[in-house]
Amino acid sequence: MKTILAALLLIAAVPAAAETLVVKVLGAGDGGQIVAAIYAAADGFSGFNIKKALAVQMAPVSAGGATLTFAGLKPGRYAVSAFHDVDKDGEVKTNFIGMPKEAVGVSNNPGGMPGFAKSQVAVPAGAPIEINLRKIG
Numbered sequence: 001m002k003t004i005l006a007a008l009l010l011i012a013a014v015p016a017a018a019e020t021l022v023v024k025v026l027g028a029g030d031g032g033q034i035v036a037a038i039y040a041a042a043d044g045f046s047g048f049n050i051k052k053a054l055a056v057q058m059a060p061v062s063a064g065g066a067t068l069t070f071a072g073l074k075p076g077r078y079a080v081s082a083f084h085d086v087d088k089d090g091e092v093k094t095n096f097i098g099m100p101k102e103a104v105g106v107s108n109n110p111g112g113m114p115g116f117a118k119s120q121v122a123v124p125a126g127a128p129i130e131i132n133l134r135k136i137g
Contacts, residue, residue: 018072019124023057025082026065027133028103032086033058034066036131039079042116048081048092048104058090067128079119080107082131103133 025034037053039045044052054073059066061084070080083092084103093101106119109132121129 017075019075021070021073021078021080021121021123021125022128023068023070023080023082023107024065024128024130025068025105025133026130027105028061028064028066028084029086030064031061032084033060033088034068034082035085035090036068036070036080036082038070038073039081039116040076042079045079045081045106045116045119046113048083048100050090054078058085065133073123075123077120078107078123079116080121080129080131081119082106082133084133100136103135105131105133107131 023036025036028034035050035056035058037050037056040054050056055070057068057070059068082105083100086102092104095101106114107121107129108119110118
């Protein structure tokens with residue numbers, strides 16, 4: 001009985017396997033960089049607030065896009081936002097009413113102003129996810 005209990009405690013103490021999510025971002029113009037952020041909760045997601053993201057990756061634009069990798073994730077559901085950071089300042093430029101001036105996109109590519117729930121993807125993912133950028137402002 002003690003052996004079984006010890007084995008169960010050992011199994012419970014082992015952390016969940018770290019997973020990786022690969023994100024392909026398409027539809028950027030020339031130059032600049034792609035900024036992608038992964039969120040475990042809705043806070044900050046809709047406003048592209050990367051300071052509230054679980055993790056942020058940046059990569060130079062190549063052939064109209066970039067591939068970014070988020071490693072060390074716990075299995076679960078996350079949402080990813082991305083934008084074409086033309087001036088490489090790490091922030092989404094907005095117009096006077098707060099609409100993004102730079103091309104933006106989110107996981108699952110829903111239309112309109114998507115919320116966190118519609119943009120969630122499962123990790124581990126079976127394949128890389130794609131985000132298609134678009135100008136909306």
